[in-house]
Amino acid sequence: MPRVVLVGNLAQLTGGVAEFQLSATSVKQLFDQLTALHPAIGPHLEEGVAVAIDGQIYQEALFQPIAADSEVFLLPQIAGGSGAHATRHAYASSAATAACSACPAIQSGQGCRRSTSSAHTR
């Protein structure tokens, strides 16, 4: 199974757990499985992280395959990100807000760390 490592502040959304062995064969499956284990991380995965698979960084690539022996790192999105995502996100604000309000970080008063470590607190 691929070894999955969370880099930086993402592990704050998984109770401090930074390494996983998951059976995912694609980025989408990886996100789904991580979200099932730790729902708080879901909105942040959805809204922008970079995924390094065996050293190659992918962004906004849900269908990218992951091999069984792959090493996967989830990173803060590399500068650039995806403007399309911004656009689409902007017009899906109600759904995003709902996801955000469910985030434990918001409920705890700290604020949601959307898009990895780019915290917004208001």
Added chain:
Amino acid sequence: MAENGTNGHGYVGTRTIRPDGVDKVTGRARFGADFNLPGQLIGRVLRSPHPHARIVAIDTSKAEALPGVKAVITRDDFADQPSEFIPAGEMMMNYKDVVRNVLAREKALYEGHAVAAVAATSAAIARRALKLIDVTYEVLPHVIDVVEAMRPGAPLLHDDLFTAGVEPKPDKPSNIAKRVEITLGDVDAGFAKADVIVEREFKTAPVHQGYIEPHAALATVSEDGTAELWCCTQGHYIVRAHCARLLGLDIAKIRVTASEIGGGFGGKTVVYLEPLALALSRKAKRPVKMVMSREEVFKASGPTSGATVRVKMGATKDGKFVAGFAELKYQAGAFQGSPVQPGVMCAYAPYDMENVKVIGYDVVSNRPKVAAYRAPGAPISEFAVESVVDEIAKKLGLDPIELRMMNAAREGTKAAYGPKFGPIGLEETLNSIKKTEHWNTPLRKWQGRGVASGFWFNIGGETCVSLTVNEDGTVSLMAGTPDIGGLRASLAAVAADELGVEYDKVRPIIGDTGSLGFNFLTGGSRSAFSGSMAIVEAAKQIKADCCARACKLWDLKPEQVAWERGRVRPIGDAADKAKPMSIADFAKVAGKTGGPIVGYGRLNAQGAGPSLGTHLVDLEVDPETGRVTILRYTVAQDAGKALHPAYVEGQFQGGAVQGIGWALNEEYVYGDDGKLQNAGFLDYRMPVASDVPMIDAILVEVANPKHPYGVRGVGETPIVPPLGAIANAMENATGIRFTELPMSPPKVLKALREKGVTAK
């Protein structure tokens, strides 16, 4: 269809004539302020004179009553936005902050913050109208410096800003928006193994991107709500999205055309005037043109962060780096969102190290909100690290290039931010520098030589292009990313090679937002990388189409034709059955064989390869004045494959010159009143042509295996090494380790006097 190689003319990798050259040297090229429409109004912005003030009331009645004034807008003309962080431009943004930066709402947060805007029949009337707008301010204490802003009790910019990323979660607001951290290995254990440890604190000043062309926008909104906008931007699709969001319009109702651009460097990835011009036009029902003055550019756009950085590195006596720690405190400006995250990730990226810990803080203060600037965040953190690397070399008596070579990241190295690198070219750049005649030239007294390396990730992203074969066999190429550094020439060369046509038969243009599917902006060193991948895709469609038409024309099966050497040819047993056909041949019969021949390349480009570089600089210090003269400068950088070598060299040279300015002269100077004192090119000292020698450029080409031509982005990395290289050269020239940028004459002279090497 078989496709046996591209077999074009081999334009890729040559110095073709730039398609935009003639228009630029004759003055025909249209930049942002060159667009005009009949009946247009002139828009002007009222800006806050205070660095921090509550806006109690805004009375626009007198301005609205002035003859010639057709519209006045304030915060009330934009709906408030919820707090949502989204990736946009080269950094993250929050629409709640964007709407407040475009026009202040509850508070003015920096001197120059837009408070209201006017559209009038002349610039003179618009200026008079601004004076008639009555704003009631409650002036508040301000804070400019990043360290002061972090102190308990500092004037608070946002009473709902709680530091993210810390445990326990704070119960009081502060100016520290977030704390980020990356950790690799165990730094304490690493330092325990070190024979030598160097620890230093550095300060860098905020610097502006310094584009020569100021922000400009021309907007017209019709009665049915459709809008057109012309502006200078690095990403017109992004402008469209932001404006649609801020004005509550459907994206399809806004058409944005990007002008030629007189520099951007990351600073034109956000909106300032564009939503104001649209809102004024919507209200006035006439076109509205707005152009920033240079003073407005300095006070209300960009810059990049100033910072305080503490670096601690340890090495064994034979020069192996065993631990690296850094703490970065970056100014975000009035709203959170500094480039501290990439600063954290890049700090130690050039080196193969087992133990790294980097902590970063994103801090707001009463300055304009920072915008991206070439390799956002990386020059600052890598300046500090490269300075300490040089000190370690001195302490160990090692050659600084050899020390870097010994620790250089290479293919398979685990980056401090997590993954392993694929093929990268840092060692090759170090070797190239070491082999130069420059490296071995003797120096005189007061002269110094410095070397430093730098890293940037690079990105891909969403990209659409089209290739249209015209009736005469020429090719129209349309891209959707503004051409800042040679995109049109680079893509035209790829298209010509792919389709087997002459370079000057390909005409590249940048289409408006209605012409192509979504394109992410020009930034992150992505446009030539992603655009050329899309061109290959579009050309592939055209070649497949031509092969299919040839099969029908020649009564052959698909396996009997192939694209070879720029032609569709019959192959195998059918080789003699027909004469090979070029793109021009197909153009002649396009109508009879199926209609127009068009290829459309669309992708979300992945596989961007990092680019690493090494810079070498010689300088001379005048001990009487503290002035520093750059004598000689050489850049070596890995381009993967230079599609257009002259443009790639231009990127290297431009980045180096901007880095020289950052290192030696550029800074925002604030008075105690929180007001910017040098908002103009006379007082904000950027290097000009007479300040720098010819920058020698060495193209290193370690192919990126994920790109069909091996391309890597090249635009960002060259601004990373100059800061460290110059500081290292200064130390060699004077014996003084300068830790605060800029190393401007007053600071240099003061340091020389304190050291007693020059008269007081």
